[in-house]
Amino acid sequence: MQYQLITYFQGHVKIEVRGKDIEKLMNELIHSKIKIWDAKRLSGGSIEFHIHLNDFFKLRPLLKKTGCRMRVRKRFGFPFFLNKFLRRKFFISGIALFLMGIYILSTMVWNIEVIGTERLSTEQVLEKAEGLGIHKYQFKFKMDDLDFVARELTRSLPESSWIGVTMKGTKIQIKVVESTIPEEVPLLSPRNLVATSDAIITEIFAEKGNPVVRVNHRVKKGDVLISGVIGDEENQEIVVAKGKVRGLVWYEYNVKVPLKQGVKVYTGSVVDRKYLVFGNRALKIMGFGSLEFEKSENILSKHMLGWREYSLHIGWMDEKILESQIVERELSMEEAQSVGIQQAISDILFSTGIDSKIQAQNIIETKEENGVVHMKILFEVEQDIMTEQPIAETNQLF
Template sequence: MKNQWIEFLTGRVTVKVSGRGIERFLNVLTRNGLMIWNVKRHGTETITFTMRLADALKIRHYARERECSISFLKRAGMPFLFKRLLKNSGFVAGALLFFLLIMFLSNVIWGIEIKGAKPATEYQIRKELDKMGVKVGKIQFFVDNVEGIQRELTNKIGSLTWVGVELKGTTYQLQVVEKKEPEKPEQLEPRNLVAKKKAIIASMFVEMGQKVVDINDHVEAGQLLVSGVIGQEGQTQQVAAVGEVWGETWYKSHVELPLITNFFVFNGQEKQKHSLIIGNLEIPIWGSGDPEFKEYEAEKNIKKINFLKWELPISFSNETLRAREETTRTYSTKEAEKIALELAKNKIKTGLDEEAIIKDEKILHKELKNGKVILDIHFKIIENIAVGQPIPKETPE
């Protein structure tokens, strides 16, 4: 079986042979190792066949010995294609330059669309985008990816609740959701204020309603604090009780902190690797090979290459390898206790209102076990314990 690819690369020709004794001529070619195929007879003294270009250069000698005339009808394969390309090198260079120019222009930012933002916010967004290099005329390879742009805008512009960034062709499209202005106070239905948990009343501020407890009173969860029924007997009315009742509440926290902790830190060394991705094939361009450091974290950023509005199966990859070192952090027992106490405070604060304050803390149990400091801590918290509870409607007798 003939290898079609080899024939294309080396070149092949179709030969016409005329004269007497063409059968003997074919036998001579075969005996001398010249491969021929597609042999066809045209009359009694003419045949055509196909052979390799390298063998075609040898057959004139055998043709003269057999009184045959030869001519070449058709040439095909890479050598002839390359020769034609050289003749038309100007056209090929122009076409290649045009293709590269179109590809270059397809990867330039030509538009930035922002939807859902007020004019002032849009101006601020465009100003931040300009600082990040996201502007018309900039090559997409040299700007951050859409996730990075989205994260940067959200961190820098406080008036944004959410921003979605999407790259469509050569245009960045941003969908913005701004923070809503404070809503007007809603009209409350008649209600009481009751305790949401067990506490000792520390202070009170009643804007509307009748208080039914005093400072230092001990209250249970669900107990009435401020009544929404005001007025004298026989002339009462129901209102929405409004106010704050600050009470002393109690929490317990359990914390364990190792005295010795191993973790990784970056040491500042890094290696950049650039490659071209075609389908599933990744071709290194620069920075190939393993880094000098053994421990590292890799961050890979892939940029798609566009041609007009189409996304080509070709990407440019930039991978950053950051060296890291394992380090050991050791605490003394006192240091571990102090840090564990701070961790416990932070843990408690996550479940409290922003206005709540820690009044006091007391270590109930302290233990050093298995290389860990173990603390059980009791906290006294001052927080607003009042929550609204609708006043039941009276049913007519």
């Protein structure tokens, strides 16, 4: 491999030699230690071989001495490529202008990203930054020191406690840390915590107030769980009841599952399209023509050119369009039951909250009618079962 590279950069030629004393010429080449390779006889008595470019210029006296003539058949290597390249002045000028354009574009700001804003709007930050010379298409060398810009932005935006400005290639990132404002604690009226549904208590913790029930107690909807009235009859105090109560609740679900289900599959047919990307615009260069797929899915992959940390906002994008179709699949009874149970569980967790836990499930009834499986399922769910109730509404209970 190393020898091939040396040969390429030195350059070599393939020549044809004619004459009566070709054998004498070959002996002279060996005596002069001139290396040739791929030598072969041609019709008519001539011979063809390859020779290094620096040895090629040593041939003239040997040809004259032996009375032979030569003709260059082909040229190989970097010196010939460079000579041909240098003759194309317009091409070289175009490359120089292209590289100069890329360099100029890399010295400009192409994108400004603002992160960390919640109460502040991105437009507010960008407006203040523009007043300090930070905006799109600005040359980097015209901008002030970024630490100075960060301090001025922090000073001009009182809602922020710290702002950092960094340069990443052609993108400026403005990171904002907003000032912390203490949350206002709402004023709460005295209250009890009551059950939202019939349940068996599995956990109760009274942070404030008097727990009326214990673990394993059965309660009905509306029963008081944690009372806001504490103390005895002589020394009572009404407080805002706080705490946590969980219990087992039962749900009965009627589920219908069709035995024939539509499933998306890929046929294997793919259409490839390629685009040149300039900033936010894309120019299609391959994959023209109308798409004949009835259903399809697109997969995009974008590749942008860059140098070190600099992004040039120039690149290409590949698009694969996969043909798909809906295939009808028939479920077994066991599969249909599994699908129905999962549907019911998803509905339960959505309505009762992510903290809920399915403790048990039991299929009470299953039957098939006209290609549809009808199921009745009983679930035992552990969940939060408390809600607030003003004390005024329940004074008569105490």
